[in-house]
Amino acid sequence: MNSLKAIFGTSVLERIIRLRWWILIFLAIIAFTIFAGDFRQDPTTAILAATLRHSTPLVLGALCGMLCERAGVVNIGIEGQMLMSAFVGFTVTSATSSLYLGVAAGLACGMLMGAALGGLSVSLQGDQIIAGVVLNIFALGLTSFLYTPGETIHSKTPRINFGPLADIPVIGKIFFSNQPITYVSLLLVGVIWYALFKTTWGLRTRAIGEHPSAAETVGVSVAKMRYLNLIIGGGIAGLAGAYLSLEAVGSFERGMTNGKGFVALAVMIFGRWNPIGAWGAALLFGYTNAIQTQFQFRGWLTGHPQLIGMIPFIVTIVVLAGFVGRARPPAALGQPYTRE
Amino acid sequence: MKILRSALVPLIAVVLALLVGALLIQLSGSSPLKAYSALFEGSFVGWERFGTTLEKATPLIMGGLAVAFAFKAGLFNIGGQGQLLAGALIAGAVGYGFSGLPWIIHMPLALLLGAAAGAAWGAIPGVLKATRGAHEVITTIMLNFVAANMAEWLCTKVWRKPGDILVRTPHIEGSAEIPTFGNIPLGFFIAVIFAFGIWFLLQKTTFGFEVRSVGLNPNAASYAGISTKRIVILTMAISGFLAGVGGSIETLGVLGRYEPGFNAGLGFDGITIALLARTNPIAVIPSAVLIASMDASASLMQFKAGVAPEITDVIEALILLFVATPIIVRWFFKSRQGDEISFGANWGSS
Structure with missing residues (x-):
């Protein structure tokens, strides 16, 4: 034991002991993946690559929720923000046949929806839960109203070519042959973690989520910061919407978010309001989605697609109840702030 | 006043x-006057239309009560959809599976077992929260998806009548049906009774006081000797029970069977209703009728005013x-x- 400490240092060892459950889960997942992939390289790689793809909209949605909630504003309108942006992104691409413009329009639409949430919950000091529900109803009603069947786009966002890196076995397929928004989401996890915990902006954001009046006393404008966070968060949710219509599916359907915004909320809480944690939670959820396809491929539980369909949700509940336990949200979450 | x-x-x-x-x-470019008069006409003019409005309002009342009741204890139940579905499914199964019972026994039995299924489905997040600290928002959302899949599986593999092409349970026995008087559905009155019952429970009983105390300040409540764990589990079970009643009435009084997808979104409308009523159980009734009236007459408005x-x-x-x-x-x-x-x-x- 002591020699181990000498090699790794006390803190690393302690960290490993603290994270023992997560390490065990991780190892179990890898073992099961290889088993499900029939001990062959290609299917195993395919499962892991699909995991990353499935996790993308969830981690983006969770980052949106996190920026809002760290600043003290509950956002249950993520679903609506994603849906609206998916629609706007798709429509713009369909009209201009430019994917860049489409993604940009999705991003802008998300930011606008974020600003709308800010208007309702910060300026008008309305109830935040209701404001979120209002966004969801509006998005569902408006996109169904404006949707015209039969519109198409020519291609989805293209894979980025990393040349020789993409040829590395296993790793290359998983990490070096994805589409752009997937990479942006990975980048954002790191950027937002750094921004939240290492910058003045992050400190202020967390301060107004925990104790807004104290932050105001030292000169932080609660309203301005909340707006800023809601708009940035909305933009990230907009990216998630653009991912759905332009990167994953390549078309728009009524209600195509199908609860992903709510699952993203779950992912955020699961990850304890921390970007890295949320990324892990999104990967776990993405993995359970990816493994479904493999189940069908291997012919396990054939004829019972509904039972396979339950796997992601049951795994989430079991892991949450079994390993994660209580999580503490920001203290001032959900309360409109009025200056005294 | x-x-x-x-x-x-x-x-x-x-x-x-x-x-x-x-x-x-x-x-x-349309006339608002025409549109609104069509909205009113389509939902309130004539017994048949009025009956349809009340019929549509019934599951909304129950879904709204479910969300509102959980709110009183500070719990956010997004699982109304799954609980309603569990109730609708089990009521449908009991409705066709038991035969030869008189109406006075069969109908209440199907209603109660459906409600119990909703209660059980609602109690799961309650137990997980009380014992393991799992956030109810996550677990209720996840259980919605599990319920939808489970119901479809049961309909496909277990309860489908041989030879039926559609995925659904067989039609319920006549003895399990909730009747309508003329055009006025009995189910609506059941829902109204529940609304007043929940108001009484919350305002006039010790248990209701405990629920509200936990909602207002869990720490103070447990300091005063109230077992917050017990309240959390019971509240979620009752909330699920209410949603389950809504689903059962929909099956026994309106559709006559359970069919996957028929009630998509009803549980989520419950959130809207509860917020509109500001979690007051009595106010849930007019809120639900208002939303139902717009749902019921939207197509007439499109037909008459082109909106x-x-x-x-x-x-x-x-x-x-x-x-x-x-x-x-x-x-x-x-x-x-x-x-x-x-x-x-x-x-x-x-």
Whole structure:
């Protein structure tokens, strides 16, 4: 034991002991993946690559929720923000046949929806839960109203070519042959973690989520910061919407978010309001989605697609109840702030 | 006077929303007067239409009560959809599976077992929260998906009549049906009775007091000797029970069987209703009737005035918006302050 400490240092060892459950889960997942992939390289790689793809909209949605909630504003309108942006992104691409413009329009639409949430919950000091529900109803009603069947786009966002890196076995397929928004989401996890915990902006954001009046006393404008966070968060949710219509599916359907915004909320809480944690939670959820396809491929539980369909949700509940336990949200979450 | 005052805010919200809606209809080139008279005609004029409105309002009342009741204990039950579905499915199974029973036994049995299924489905997140600290927002959302898959599986593999092409349970026996009197459905009155029952439970009993105490301040409540764990589990079970009754009535009184997808979104409408009623069980009734009336007559409005039915969604969202923003209402009452409920305040508490 002591020699181990000498090699790794006390803190690393302690960290490993603290994270023992997560390490065990991780190892179990890898073992099961290889088993499900029939001990062959290609299917195993395919499962892991699909995991990353499935996790993308969830981690983006969770980052949106996190920026809002760290600043003290509950956002249950993520679903609506994603849906609206998916629609706007798709429509713009369909009209201009430019994917860049489409993604940009999705991003802008998300930011606008974020600003709308800010208007309702910060300026008008309305109830935040209701404001979120209002966004969801509006998005569902408006996109169904404006949707015209039969519109198409020519291609989805293209894979980025990393040349020789993409040829590395296993790793290359998983990490070096994805589409752009997937990479942006990975980048954002790191950027937002750094921004939240290492910058003045992050400190202020967390301060107004925990104790807004104290932050105001030292000169932080609660309203301005909340707006800023809601708009940035909305933009990230907009990216998630653009991912759905332009990167994953390549078309728009009524209600195509199908609860992903709510699952993203779950992912955020699961990850304890921390970007890295949320990324892990999104990967776990993405993995359970990816493994479904493999189940069908291997012919396990054939004829019972509904039972396979339950796997992601049951795994989430079991892991949450079994390993994660209580999580503490920001203290001032959900309360409109009025200056005294 | 107090009742009148608290009813004024939603009324003003409705009027404002209708005004904004009229503006939108005018801008889209149709006549708001025609549209609104069609809306009114389609939901309230004539017994048949009035009956349909009440029929549509019934599951909304129960879903709204489920969400509102959980709110009182500071719990956010997004699982109304799954609980309603569990109730609808089990009521359908009991409705066709038991035969030869008299109506007086069969119908209540199917209703109760459906409600019990909803209660069980609601109790799971309650138990997980009380014992393991799992956040109810996550577990209820996940259980919605599990319930939908489970119901489809049971309908496909277990309860489907041999030879039926569609995925659904066989039609229920006549002895399990909830009747309608003329055009007025009995189910609606069951829902109304539940609304008053929940009001009584919350305001006039010790248990209701405990529920509200936990909702207002869990720490103070447990300091006063109330077992918060017990309250959390019971509240979620009762909330699920209410949603389960809504699903059962839908199966036994309206559809006659369970069919996957028939009630998509009903459980989520419960959230809207509860917010509109500001979690007051009695106010849930008019809120549900209002939303149901717009759902029931949107197609007539499209037919008569050429207005897209989605405008009712927009009006719905506007009503919620005006109810929820105290500043707008304060333009009307300068002094009114301090009695707003914050739904978000309990969001993250565990």
